[in-house]
Amino acid sequence: MFLRSALSLWPLARNGTRSYSSTGVTKLVAVTVDDQTGIATVNLQRPPVNSLNLELLTELSSSLTDLEKNKSRGIILKSYSDAVFSAGIDILEMYKCEEERVTLFWSALQEVWIKLYGHFAPTVACINGHAPAGGCLLALSCEYRVMVKEKTIGLNETKLGIVAPQWFIASLVNIIGQRQSEVALTTGKMFTTEEALRIGLVDEMAENTEDAFSKSLEFFKKFKNISPFARAQTKAFIRESTIQALVKNREKDLKMFINEIRKENVQKGLGQYLESLKKRKVS
Numbered sequence: 001m002f003l004r005s006a007l008s009l010w011p012l013a014r015n016g017t018r019s020y021s022s023t024g025v026t027k028l029v030a031v032t033v034d035d036q037t038g039i040a041t042v043n044l045q046r047p048p049v050n051s052l053n054l055e056l057l058t059e060l061s062s063s064l065t066d067l068e069k070n071k072s073r074g075i076i077l078k079s080y081s082d083a084v085f086s087a088g089i090d091i092l093e094m095y096k097c098e099e100e101r102v103t104l105f106w107s108a109l110q111e112v113w114i115k116l117y118g119h120f121a122p123t124v125a126c127i128n129g130h131a132p133a134g135g136c137l138l139a140l141s142c143e144y145r146v147m148v149k150e151k152t153i154g155l156n157e158t159k160l161g162i163v164a165p166q167w168f169i170a171s172l173v174n175i176i177g178q179r180q181s182e183v184a185l186t187t188g189k190m191f192t193t194e195e196a197l198r199i200g201l202v203d204e205m206a207e208n209t210e211d212a213f214s215k216s217l218e219f220f221k222k223f224k225n226i227s228p229f230a231r232a233q234t235k236a237f238i239r240e241s242t243i244q245a246l247v248k249n250r251e252k253d254l255k256m257f258i259n260e261i262r263k264e265n266v267q268k269g270l271g272q273y274l275e276s277l278k279k280r281k282v283s
C-alpha cells in the first residue's frame with residue numbers, strides 16, 4: 001500500500017515502468033522503476049564511456065536521494081553501453097582544473113558514494129562493461145555484482161600515478177580482504193571478469209547485458225522472506241564504520257585530493273595518460 005502511494009510519484013510508462021528524471025530532463029542518468037516490483041534501474045548514459053564528471057555525479061546523487069525518499073525496493077545500477085560500465089573519473093575533472101569546479105566535483109563524488117554505499121534498499125551493480133577506477137568504486141558500493149564476461153574491473157589508480165583514497169580502498173578491502181586488495185591496489189591490477197569472479201570481487205558472471213540484468217533481478221528474490229527493516233538495519237550496522245570514516249573527514253579528504261592532483265608530477269602524468277588513451281584509439 002505504502003509502496004504504491006510512494007511509487008505514484010513517478011510517471012507511469014506504457015510498459016509498466018515509471019520513468020523518473022532528477023532534473024526534469026534526464027540526460028546523464030535515467031531511472032525507471034518497475035511498477036510491479038518497485039525495483040529501480042539506474043542507467044548511466046554519458047557517451048562515450050560514462051566517465052564521471054560533475055554533471056553526471058550531481059544527477060546520480062539527486063536520483064539516489066529521490067529513490068531513498070520514494071522508498072524504492074532496490075536498485076540496479078547499469079550502463080547504457082554494452083562496452084563500458086564507467087571509465088571512472090573524467091580525467092578532465094582532474095587535469096588543469098579550476099579550484100571551484102574541482103571542489104564541487106569531489107564533493108559530488110563523496111556524496112554519491114555515501115548515498116550508494118549506505119542506501120537502505122538492496123543494490124546490485126549490473127556491470128555490463130569495463131569498470132576501471134571510479135567505475136569499479138560505483139560497483140563496489142553496491143551489495144552484489146553481476147559482470148558480463150570478458151570485461152575488466154579494478155582500482156588502477158597507481159597506473160595513473162595517483163593514490164586511491166582511503167574510502168576507495170576500504171570499499172575494496174571489505175569485499176576481497178586486505179591481502180588481495182594490497183596486491184591489486186599497489187599494482188593497479190585490472191581483473192578480467194573471470195579473475196574477478198575467482199577472487200570474489202564480483203559475485204556472478206553473465207553472458208551478456210540481458211543475462212546480467214536478469215541475474216541482477218534474481219538477487220532481490222533472496223530477501224523475499226526477510227524483514228525489510230531487519231535487512232536494512234543489518235546492512236547499516238555492517239557499513240556504518242566505513243561510511244563514518246569519510247563522513248567525519250570529508251573536508252580533509254577534499255583538501256588531500258586537491259593537494260594531490262595539483263602536484264606537478266601528477267598533472268604531467270594525467271596529461272600523458274590522456275594522450276595515451278587517444279593514441280590507443282588510433283592504433
Ligand SMILES: CCCCC/C=C\C/C=C\CC/C=C/CC(=O)SCCNC(=O)CCNC(=O)[C@H](O)C(C)(C)COP(=O)(O)OP(=O)(O)OC[C@H]1O[C@@H](n2cnc3c(N)ncnc32)[C@H](O)[C@@H]1OP(=O)(O)O
Pocket residue numbers: 048049051083084086087088089090091092130132133134135156157160162163164165166256257258260261274277278280281
Ligand atoms: C598523499 C596522500 C594522497 C591520498 C589520496 C588523496 C587523494 C587521491 C587523489 C586522486 C584520486 C583520484 C581517483 C581517481 C579514480 C579514477 O577514476 S581515475 C580514471 C581512471 N580511468 C581509467 O583509467 C580508464 C581509462 N579508459 C579506458 O581504459 C578505456 O577508455 C575504456 C574505459 C576501457 C574504454 O575503452 P574503449 O576502447 O571503449 O574507449 P576509448 O578508450 O576509445 O575511449 C573513448 C573516448 O573516451 C576517452 N576516455 C576514456 N576514459 C576516460 C576518462 N576516464 N576520462 C576522460 N576521458 C576518457 C578516450 O580518451 C576517448 O576519447 P576520444 O579519443 O576523444 O574519443
